[in-house]
Amino acid sequence: MKEGFRQSMAWLHTWSGLLVGWVLFMVFAAGTASYFKDEITFWMKPELHAVSPNAAPQAKAAETAVAFLQQRGANAPRWFITLPTEREPSTSVLYLKPPPPAGAAPVERRRRFDQALLDPATGQAVTAPRETRGGEFFYRLHFDLHYMPAIWARWIVGFCAMFMLVAIFSGIVTHRRIFKDFFTFRPKKGQRSWLDAHNVTAVLALPYHAMITYTGLVTLMFMYMPWAQQAAYKDHGGTEAFFAEAFPGGGRTQFKASGTKAPLAPIAPMVAAASSHWNGAPVGRITVHFPNDANAVVSIARAGTQRLSSDQPSMQFNGVTGAQIGTFGDVPKAAAETRGVLYGLHIGRFADPLLRGLFFLSGLAGCLMVATGLLLWAVKERQKFAKTLKQGGRIGWGLRLVDGLNLGAIAGLPMAMAAFFWANRLLPLDVADRSEAEIGWFFIVWGAAAVLGLLSPTLRMWQAQLALGALLFVLLPVLNAFTGPAPLTVSLRSGPSAVAGFDLVAIALGMGLAGAAWLVERKRRKAVSRQAASTQPPPPGLAASGQGS
Template sequence: MKNGFRQSMAWLHTWTGLLVGWLLLLIFMAGTASYYREEISRWMRPELPRSTVSADDAAARAITFLQHKAPLAESWNVTLPDTRNPAMRMFWRNPESMVKPPVEGEKRRRRGGGRFGDATVDPNTGQEVTARETRGGDFFYRLHFDLHYIPVVWARYLVGFCAMFMLVAIITGVITHKKIFKDFFTFRPQKGLRSWLDFHNVSAVMALPYHAMITYTGIVTLMFMYLPWGVSTAYPKDEDAFFSEAFARMADIESPGQGTAIALPIQQLMDSARRQWNGAEVAGFTLYRPGAANAVIDIQQRDGKRLSVDTPSLRFNAVSGELIEASPSAGGATATRGVMYGLHLARFADWGLRALFFLSGLIGCLMVASGVVLWAVKERPKHAKSGKTGFGLRLVDALNIGAVAGLPIAFAAYFWGNRLLPTGLAERSDAEINVFFYAWAASLLAAFIWPKRLMWAWQLYVGAAMFALIPVINAMTTHAHLGVTLLQGDWVLAGFDLVMIAFAAVLGYCGLRMQRWQPALSAAEKKRRQQAAVATEASA
């Protein structure tokens, strides 16, 4: 620690940011991409058609499909299409008597042959769609708090540890920069260390409320995992009861079906829900005991302008249409937690606000990246005096190149894998994820072998080329390319390709700047060169 409060805060700010900076950059980049999770998933499944029918028509086709596909299922769950996700996703739970015994040596049970089945259906026709297997944008969503290749519990503790360090770095950063608002308007290019510090300050202050909100709410989303003792103390024998009461859930349906009856048309049940919600739209429904006289249906409200992630549900008697119950009203603590979670996920955001969240996330990535680079820039003059680069600086340089320049390569490689891997490849979604990590590992290995300035430029150029070629590969392998999507006004697919081109341009520009960049001369070096110039003139 240092003498003086602000000096101590500066020391704490530096080390809390540096120690987790590279993993934090991965979390920030994956989390930022998750704002367009649905759009990424749609681009990565180009076989899915656009929905041109109403939610009522789509729901009716879903019921017809399930009556033929899973007539004996215990429950049906349907997610209706919307502007961000054009296909219907449905799941069903089969009775235990229908579960087929596992085949020896079989890694994955055939879809629908186990206790649970699922399908993706075209809402326009009611027919099942055969689309390539992929995690899509869900990979980035899970990556930013579950990481990969390590146990989920350990990953979430590690992410929470990084989030706490990030929160400390934000607080100490505000304390350290007493002229924080003046620094926001100050940027001095071509000044070496001063330029990096200015850039870090600007990127930190520009979206400071967002950085504080996203870090704190990220910790809140997993608070019961990080602080489980209160729940286990109050509910020592049944922790599930706590979550049912705290999160205002309706009771689970467990009793079996009785008799047979025909349920009311789904459109009539959805209209009843809309009237209860004063016109709010339906996101989907779960029908329990389909075909039975005691069938019930839970209808979920679509995310709209609600800040809370906890959206209302209604339970109806599916045969008579009688309202059985509504999801209980949330208490103050539950409502607060729902709003915190909702702010983190931003499901309430329309296209403009979502874009603002996305840009704020990108600024957060720049803040973290500039922070870890700034440490290396500060340390380099100290090592230059001794005439050799120490292990610590070499390690940081390699990690900086592999994370800041290498992660964009990995993201682009993930999209390449989606288009170039055979569509019938077994475990295809896992293969796409492996491509992501293989590309990142190659970038890190190259950085460790030669952690020099030109390696920065080369990796930035590689990332730019890979992003620029994504629309080209898309045009060569699918019919959902810019030449089609722009004419059709399909701005989800067209926007994805255009954003890839924009990323390519930014990375290419950064690579060019890095290639031409010359470190600023120290005061001692400037003085030495001036003296040499004077001596040369005198001798002449």
Template structure:
């Protein structure tokens, strides 16, 4: 223990937050965008902006059209996945998983595990004009899979950072005795005091959300982080547990005997009758063309907090219903399902998802101001040594560079992803990966420049670049499509989601421009004849603004 319990909590709060803050910032930004991942995906496929509303096509017709297409395109696949359209998705999505040894190879020689297509809901024809993109799904996966690494490692890293975040939140509440009073206090232009006030206000503003999203994020991967009980009781691991607990179907083994798949449309009709008219959201066909084929229909996400929607399993050859899953949950499973639902917010209306998005941005700003606060405080502690001509410590320079690369560079990376979506050729091979590469190329460039020159000028330059890129997204949309703000907002034609995306990016661009102006508004220090007073002035100026 340090001088006292509260001081110990302050030390714990500082270091538990600082050590993982840059990964947490990425997780908060990607997770915030995930609340509108379908809308982001729609914006990134401008060819679908004029597609007729999918709600006009019955689910039975969409399902049968998708099965007919898959039967022609991937008759030997190990599994088919069909995602039906709804009010947030304009097209049906089909995906098939290749059997081992049958997967085609990409241009770089790597085998593809699966392929996917977008289909017209009414005809089942592939929407060839729609460009290939990961859209909002990339941002959703990024916030816990981190890309470019094995998913299991990434999820362990995400869980580790989330646990540190939970510790930082609890220790921060304990440390600040006047935390709610401090929420109404902001002292402008006071250096470290100002950054602390901003950090406190952002933390308290969405404190319930921060606690909820951090804890429920850990619960979503509960079985991966604590698998020992399931592994001890079930030799088949998590899948065997879920099948016995009637949570999810367990894939059957192939019989090796060919058999035709019966009408999936009839199964959809049975499911709708059982669910009082509710349509399925996802259809999974295991072992298509085999005598042991099964079809699992998962209900659309309910409006209740519980995330795990009920699933009906049918025989693929006879069409008879075999089992129902996730309908009668135990208290423990219902609790876990509610926590998962709270994290993903599949139940939320557009207004509530917008509130979650704003709280996510507040969390991002909270993490950013905490990192800046540490750098400002440390630079003030080293002010005398710096004024005497000493160089900043390695730790301080590293944190200042990482702050610039993450806080100012991450918006550039996000905006570059959207710009790449519109500027890369539509017919480019492996186009989704090319868009993602530009995200990381832009971010790596920002981080490298920050490491070379971690100064206030670099803050200002990167913030202005981010402002220009985000603010230019609506202009880019107007130049590359016919669904710009003049049409979607002023004339009321075209998807409202496209107008919303343009307005949000424009607002973010303005916010980044305001931040860049605030960083650069300080007046340059007057000329001094003595070297030492000049250094004192430089140190004092840096501590008043982000270093």
């Protein structure tokens, strides 16, 4: 142990934050964007911007969706219908393609589904939007990463989240005056200024930071710590039996097709019965297992905007007779409800626009907290090389590596996110595997920023990357005006509000990056001035005066 308990906690806080800080910055940034993933997806589909929201009763929207699926996927083993919401005015249908014949090449999981967006009143497919992952990419990125098996990614992110939790609580112990320091900011004081900035961004949303980190671990708790249910259900059906008991609602494994054709009962009465059972609460998702089969089952889940918990109650109906089979989750078990509330807090789907905006700002504060912590370590470490630098030497390889990683993560990631949106609008609509091409440009730009940062971790490179990121974000509304039907001048007056909100946030983020680039330029000029002053010989008068003294 170090000299004392607080010193040990300071050491733990420093290294638990530094070693995984770059991954945590990406997780915070992508997770923060995910609070508005529906709005991001909508902006990235400009073909939908001119479609007027056509409000229709939920029963009508469900009927038209079923009629569409009867035409397009009557033989699909499963239908998924997501009814319209305020954030998504269209009905979304997803149906599983029939399995390939025996001996055929296996089909990638994502390609086993067909999807369409429908006008809720008419059931007609709206103008085919461009292929894109949209905001779903950021949502998946923040816990599944990319280009690697999801199970590996989730273990990596969980490991980093545990380090983050350790850093939060060790930081609270380390900073005895943490709340007093929150009201103190001393600019132009070097290391002291970075520490003040780190304290402010940490304390500003401290409850949020602790909540989002802990609940992030809870979302995958059964993967990280499976031993309890494995031991308890070892002789009672295993893990599947545990989930069936903990989260009743009818897993798909319990449904079996009969192979006998039978017409599907009208869906509207089932939707009305479910909504009435939940005291008028709206329906969110409808799943039809084995449509047009004698053993068809219709599962209806309540919309997720009414409860804090992510686990929504559901009802099941016989798909042929329309008779109610059972209800699930009306009175959840205490342990399952606790887990559902923690999960719901993490994803924030219950939040109204104002609360979601506060979550977004808290997420940005988390990004700044991680960024200032990484930069603070580099500032402190550079002081050890002050004499070496004055004598024309170079900093150590460890500090140079951290400088490069900081540059690539903190300045490069925002630039890559902006490039993702530019690729969405500039790539040809018919390019093969278009959504992956957009994601490819995200990683190309981020990778280039990281390589350049490692090769030249200088203030000039910081300024260049921050300025380019600012330019890409600020010009996104201009790009939208030239490539979509709802420029900012129109969306501010008559909507869509999601497009106007995206453009305004893009401008705000761009201005923030521009401000950071301006501060870097000021610092660079001061450093150049100090270096010139230290190498310039003294004026003749001062030299003569010194000799005569």
